[in-house]
Amino acid sequence: MRMTAPAAARNRDAILAVLLSHLPVTGRLLEIASGTGEHAAYFAAALPAWQVQPSDPDGERRASIDAWCVGLPNVTPALPLDATAAAWPIIQADAVLCCNMIHIAPWEATLGLLRNAVGLGAMLILYGPYLQDGVATAPSNLAFDADLRSRDPRWGLRRLEDVVAAADGYAVAAVENMPAHNLCIVLTRS
Numbered sequence: 001m002r003m004t005a006p007a008a009a010r011n012r013d014a015i016l017a018v019l020l021s022h023l024p025v026t027g028r029l030l031e032i033a034s035g036t037g038e039h040a041a042y043f044a045a046a047l048p049a050w051q052v053q054p055s056d057p058d059g060e061r062r063a064s065i066d067a068w069c070v071g072l073p074n075v076t077p078a079l080p081l082d083a084t085a086a087a088w089p090i091i092q093a094d095a096v097l098c099c100n101m102i103h104i105a106p107w108e109a110t111l112g113l114l115r116n117a118v119g120l121g122a123m124l125i126l127y128g129p130y131l132q133d134g135v136a137t138a139p140s141n142l143a144f145d146a147d148l149r150s151r152d153p154r155w156g157l158r159r160l161e162d163v164v165a166a167a168d169g170y171a172v173a174a175v176e177n178m179p180a181h182n183l184c185i186v187l188t189r190s
């Protein structure tokens with residue numbers, strides 16, 4: 001059942017460091033687009049005072065998430081959740097985490113993510129590759145962007161400035177440079 005994404009093992013400690021420096025001591029963490037579930041399991045083990053709710057719209061991935069999280073008392077079964085949905089099947093979260101979805105889904109998924117997260121009153125932490133005005137894009141990210149767009153023209157790296165502009169009700173608390181030309185963006189309620 002367990003799927004693996006090698007990048008998750010490479011980036012999990014850098015993302016965890018951001019979580020540890022920006023999350024309060026305890027709360028409910030909703031993860032959007034949990035994928036294999038390796039992040040959810042790793043973060044739940046490292047944040048035992050947090051209740052972790054993973055999610056993904058894909059059934060095979062939800063089975064993998066649940067398999068990775070077996071035995072972790074602070075993780076609830078993965079929810080079927082499409083960020084684009086008008087209403088999410090959850091009513092409480094203190095923080096929403098979304099890694100590596102924004103560039104690999106239509107822009108409407110980002111808009112749904114921002115709208116629903118702010119509706120929950122939750123802080124929002126985004127991880128992934130972005131374009132940034134005034135910052136040279138790494139060749140590897142340019143190639144990744146071209147590959148994504150060839151696979152689906154609705155996909156592709158987003159401008160950080162466009163995501164922030166669409167984040168009504170949020171203020172940027174931090175933009176952290178991460179390994180391999182990724183960013184972590186911490187948005188708090190404005």
Ligand SMILES: C[S@@+](CC[C@H](N)C(=O)[O-])C[C@H]1O[C@@H](n2cnc3c(N)ncnc32)[C@H](O)[C@@H]1O
Pocket residue numbers: 005008032033034035036039056057058061081082083084098099100101104105109
């Ligand atoms: C590249 S994987 C990232 C998985 C994991 N977060 C990570 O960083 O390893 C992208 C994930 O986004 C999910 N996804 C795609 N479109 C979505 C949407 N509209 N709402 C929620 N998740 C979506 C996919 O099912 C997939 O699990």
